[in-house]
Amino acid sequence: MRVLGIESSCDETGIAIYDTDKGLLAHALFSQIEMHAEYGGVVPELASRDHIRKALPLIEDVLQQAGLQKSDLDAVAYTAGPGLVGALLVGAAIGQSLAWALNIPAIPINHMEGHLLSPLLEDNAPDFPFVSLLVSGGHTLLVDVQAVGQYQLLGESIDDAVGEAFDKTAKMLGLGYPGGPALAKLAEQGRANQYVFPRPMTNRPGLDFSFSGLKTFALNSWHDSDRSDQARADIALAFETAAVDTLLIKCRRAMKQTGHKRLVVAGGVSANTALRAALDNLPGITVYYPRLAFCSDNGAMIAFAGAMRQAEFKLKTAPGFDVRSRWPLDELNTPASLT
Structure with a gap:
């Protein structure tokens, strides 16, 4: 199963593809630090607009890195919370749209679950x-x-x-x-x-x-x-x-x-x-x-979490989508992760 991961919860646009047989196939990250440094912190509206500009080109980039077409994907995972609502909506809209167009599952991922599972991407996984x-x-x-x-x-x-x-x-x-x-x-x-x-x-x-x-x-x-x-x-x-x-x-x-x-x-x-x-x-x-590159926000952890969650719960794409600025981890103990 090949899963495209989209991370856009704050000030970094992360895209990756994870294959449950071959591991991480490709990943790319664009950081907005230079843009926000002028203001001394993250400006939510600017963050959202930059995700819009960067997400689709980065998706094309990781597909090319992996030698894949969109039709080769089996699922799309995206960060649905917690985070900045505007930034989250960019990734959610793109992820859901791709899944609907390709008739594959769309998997909303809790950002903190992505971090929690990220060390499992390493060779010495716990x-x-x-x-x-x-x-x-x-x-x-x-x-x-x-x-x-x-x-x-x-x-x-x-x-x-x-x-x-x-x-x-x-x-x-x-x-x-x-x-x-x-x-x-x-x-x-x-x-x-x-x-x-x-x-x-x-x-x-x-x-x-x-x-x-x-x-x-x-x-x-x-x-x-x-x-x-x-x-x-x-x-x-x-x-x-x-x-x-x-x-x-x-x-x-x-x-x-x-x-x-x-x-x-x-x-x-x-x-x-x-x-x-x-x-x-x-x-x-x-x-x-996790490796140092995956300590901060990244698409690899979202793709991996999506693959693990899909393998465990066999989720189906919902008719709509939602995001949450706050989303406690202990609410993930049910497969219906946004309910």
């Missing part, structure tokens, strides 16, 4: 069950994963997602967009233990997160500093260390609570080297990541 840590600009989740479509939410952020906190802290420190990678790079120049940040919600039971306090602590530390380049780097390191420690403590708890020995880490923040170094030292736990 077996079920496992715990998944999903860390991105919009989400921080711990999930007990029993199989495709069988997800139990263990914990989530009650305020800012960790990636959002990275970006906002970077902006406070006067760093460029996107802020998270810029802050992590600056942290490499920081001196350890110059600032001691809190590890929020680690002194109470449970697996929920909170990162807004770290952002405030960073702002106050910057205001009280001498505003030098070294102080900026020291604060960046202190923030990153506190955020990583918080994620590490919660992951350790989740592994103990579930009894699982496999941890999957995905989403844009999973590319952070400090986070990977900390998690790789969890005793008795094997940690799995």
Whole structure:
């Protein structure tokens, strides 16, 4: 089964083709970072318009890479949420239209399920069950994963997602967009233990997160500093260390609570080297990541999730389509994924 995947939830247009017999055949990605950098963040209307311009040429590109025609496709998967509604509607409209024209299934995919399953694209893919840590600009989740479509939410952020906190802290420190990678790079120049940040919600039971306090602590530390380049780097390191420690403590708890020995880490923040170094030292736990190119949003994870979901549930194309700006993962435990 060959599945075309379309990702358009935010500021990256990702297209890919996954073959259940041969694996990933082709993928292409266009990032809008340069366009949005002028505004210091994503402008939803501009994002939607750029998806319109880029999606069809990228589809033609991946078909050519794979040596296929549209008629060779067996299904189309597209991101239906969560994300920016206008951006999601572009991918949904294109995906559904292709499926109707080709008389093949159209499969609406939850963006976070795509991230959750993305490490399964690698050669050393984990077996079920496992715990998944999903860390991105919009989400921080711990999930007990029993199989495709069988997800139990263990914990989530009650305020800012960790990636959002990275970006906002970077902006406070006067760093460029996107802020998270810029802050992590600056942290490499920081001196350890110059600032001691809190590890929020680690002194109470449970697996929920909170990162807004770290952002405030960073702002106050910057205001009280001498505003030098070294102080900026020291604060960046202190923030990153506190955020990583918080994620590490919660992951350790989740592994103990579930009894699982496999941890999957995905989403844009999973590319952070400090986070990977900390998690790789969890005793008795094997940690799995997507390749760096698939940590951020991409079409490959959507094509793969579509193939896995179609194989599991044999979905049929609906007469209409919908998208959702919010779409909890635990609602995917039924095949009718948008109901």
